Amino acid sequence: MLKEERHQFILNEVRIHNRVLLTDIADLLNVSVDTVRRDIKELHNSQQLKKVHGGAISLGFNNYNPIGKKIYSLEKKSQIAEKALGLIKEGQVILLSGGTTNLELARRLPSKIQLTCFTPSLPIAVQLLGKTNVEVIFIGGRMSKDSQIAVGGSAINMLSEIKVDICFLGTNSIHPIEGLTEFDWEIVQMKKAMIHSSRKVVSPCISEKIGSLQRYKICGVEEVDVLITELEPWDIKLDVFKNMNIQLL
Amino acid sequence: MLKEERHQFILNEVRIHNRVLLTDIADLLNVSVDTVRRDIKELHNSQQLKKVHGGAISLGFNNYNPIGKKIYSLEKKSQIAEKALGLIKEGQVILLSGGTTNLELARRLPSKIQLTCFTPSLPIAVQLLGKTNVEVIFIGGRMSKDSQIAVGGSAINMLSEIKVDICFLGTNSIHPIEGLTEFDWEIVQMKKAMIHSSRKVVSPCISEKIGSLQRYKICGVEEVDVLITELEPWDIKLDVFKNMNIQLL
DNA sequence: TTAAAAATTGCATTAAACTGCAATTAATGC
DNA sequence: GCATTAATTGCAGTTTAATGCAATTTTTAA
Numbered sequence: 001m002l003k004e005e006r007h008q009f010i011l012n013e014v015r016i017h018n019r020v021l022l023t024d025i026a027d028l029l030n031v032s033v034d035t036v037r038r039d040i041k042e043l044h045n046s047q048q049l050k051k052v053h054g055g056a057i058s059l060g061f062n063n064y065n066p067i068g069k070k071i072y073s074l075e076k077k078s079q080i081a082e083k084a085l086g087l088i089k090e091g092q093v094i095l096l097s098g099g100t101t102n103l104e105l106a107r108r109l110p111s112k113i114q115l116t117c118f119t120p121s122l123p124i125a126v127q128l129l130g131k132t133n134v135e136v137i138f139i140g141g142r143m144s145k146d147s148q149i150a151v152g153g154s155a156i157n158m159l160s161e162i163k164v165d166i167c168f169l170g171t172n173s174i175h176p177i178e179g180l181t182e183f184d185w186e187i188v189q190m191k192k193a194m195i196h197s198s199r200k201v202v203s204p205c206i207s208e209k210i211g212s213l214q215r216y217k218i219c220g221v222e223e224v225d226v227l228i229t230e231l232e233p234w235d236i237k238l239d240v241f242k243n244m245n246i247q248l249l
Numbered sequence: 250m251l252k253e254e255r256h257q258f259i260l261n262e263v264r265i266h267n268r269v270l271l272t273d274i275a276d277l278l279n280v281s282v283d284t285v286r287r288d289i290k291e292l293h294n295s296q297q298l299k300k301v302h303g304g305a306i307s308l309g310f311n312n313y314n315p316i317g318k319k320i321y322s323l324e325k326k327s328q329i330a331e332k333a334l335g336l337i338k339e340g341q342v343i344l345l346s347g348g349t350t351n352l353e354l355a356r357r358l359p360s361k362i363q364l365t366c367f368t369p370s371l372p373i374a375v376q377l378l379g380k381t382n383v384e385v386i387f388i389g390g391r392m393s394k395d396s397q398i399a400v401g402g403s404a405i406n407m408l409s410e411i412k413v414d415i416c417f418l419g420t421n422s423i424h425p426i427e428g429l430t431e432f433d434w435e436i437v438q439m440k441k442a443m444i445h446s447s448r449k450v451v452s453p454c455i456s457e458k459i460g461s462l463q464r465y466k467i468c469g470v471e472e473v474d475v476l477i478t479e480l481e482p483w484d485i486k487l488d489v490f491k492n493m494n495i496q497l498l
Numbered sequence: 499t500t501a502a503a504a505a506t507t508g509c510a511t512t513a514a515a516c517t518g519c520a521a522t523t524a525a526t527g528c
Numbered sequence: 529g530c531a532t533t534a535a536t537t538g539c540a541g542t543t544t545a546a547t548g549c550a551a552t553t554t555t556t557a558a
Contacts, residue, residue, distance in 0.1 A: 280547080
């Protein structure tokens with residue numbers, strides 16, 4: 001394995017987890033800890049991460065999570081976020097709804113890729129502001145204390161004035177017949193507006209939410225262009241999705 | 250767990266709760282109290298929190314400081330914020346521009362008082378969301394990475410649609426003849442719009458900024474209803490303010 | 499004043515960092 | 529190709545840092 005590859009690997013790990021342990025990396029790459037130590041030292045000298053006793057942390061290390069809630073199924077959400085990353089191309093304009101999966105996606109956006117990113121979510125905005133080349137536009141409005149996203153008339157109004165390439169629509173429930181549903185009426189309104197403002201709708205959704213149903217309807221399944229779960233497409237049992245014009249990832 | 254992570258964790262706890270108990274942290278992190286004590290000592294030495302018997306408190310009881318910039322003149326700003334608090338009455342609608350003084354003010358808003366609060370500042374919004382009875386409305390728009398406030402057309406547009414009781418207009422320069430001035434043109438536009446949307450304009454301003462001048466003009470002194478500094482009114486030398494219809498606090 | 503909690507100090511243990519060196523691998527010129 | 533040079537890597541021995549524990553002093557609050 002080339003040194004450069006190790007460097008990239010380490011940086012990637014740091015980007016994703018905000019931290020790495022020297023011993024973990026040595027294990028994963030099957031090299032001695034000394035080698036990893038030297039790698040980290042170099043990356044430290046070139047200001048790409050911060051070397052600390054026992055490993056390294058990302059430069060703008062900010063584990064600040066304004067929601068302050070525990071993120072469940074973090075592992076799955078991370079996998080989903082990784083897949084979602086693949087859909088984003090340099091120069092695009094994207095829209096991130098709230099939710100912890102999208103927060104994970106925001107964390108992972110590489111700093112160097114140039115993007116314009118709309119979001120009504122406070123924690124996501126905080127994350128994005130740390131990315132040098134991402135232009136952040138906050139969809140303002142009355143803040144819902146619970147979800148920490150902007151809702152209400154002026155937020156929806158602001159959404160009505162934009163058109164983005166991709167919307168990553170965090171999804172709490174997706175049902176093959178009933179479509180996307182949501183517990184909170186105000187958030188339903190927001191999500192409807194978001195769909196309306198997007199050329200392409202991507203739903204990151206952990207598999208256990210497939211088939212579940214909540215109080216209010218956002219839209220039918222046909223409105224979703226891509227459904228991303230942590231499973232491999234062929235593992236998704238519900239054939240109904242396969243018959244529809246929806247890409248599974 | 251890396252030392253750095255513990256440090257971040259402790260700082261985070263301090264940010265959220267304003268104070269932490271040493272034993273709580275030791276429990277939460279599963280390390281000895283000695284370790285936490287050493288951590289807190291280091292953070293104290295690097296001015297990131299204040300070590301007290303039994304734990305630590307946030308500096309001057311303040312600050313979510315996302316950019317990691319040092320808050321200058323914190324003590325003065327705290328005094329100003331305390332004075333500003335006295336102007337706010339139950340049920341009012343207020344508007345907080347950005348700036349660290351207003352951030353201090355936001356931190357100090359009592360949770361029990363019912364308020365509606367507009368702001369285009371991300372760190373201030375984060376603070377306010379922690380206050381149970383404060384309704385937060387975020388003025389959305391393109392986020393300035395530097396100041397972490399929303400600027401640009403849609404923010405100004407949103408401002409044009411509101412009318413608040415009091416605007417707390419963080420002020421970088423106030424000059425008896427030239428009025429309020431600012432370095433950043435986009436922020437000037439925001440502040441102009443804020444003044445326009447307010448029945449009463451309050452300028453919290455540390456005394457050393459009185460008399461200074463910057464590139465762009467926001468408004469004349471006559472537009473300001475109240476000027477708050479950390480000094481007692483009779484200590485403010487510039488008589489010019491006393492001849493104008495401006496209240497000194 | 500006094501008992502309990504916390505801070506300090508010194509010390510032992512462990513893990514990680516550093517150093518120099520030899521072995522290996524990759525790069526270069528011929 | 530092939531030999532020479534330079535860079536990379538792993539190892540052993542040593543040094544340094546991190547952490548927890550126990551004994552002692554200080555602070556706090558009843």
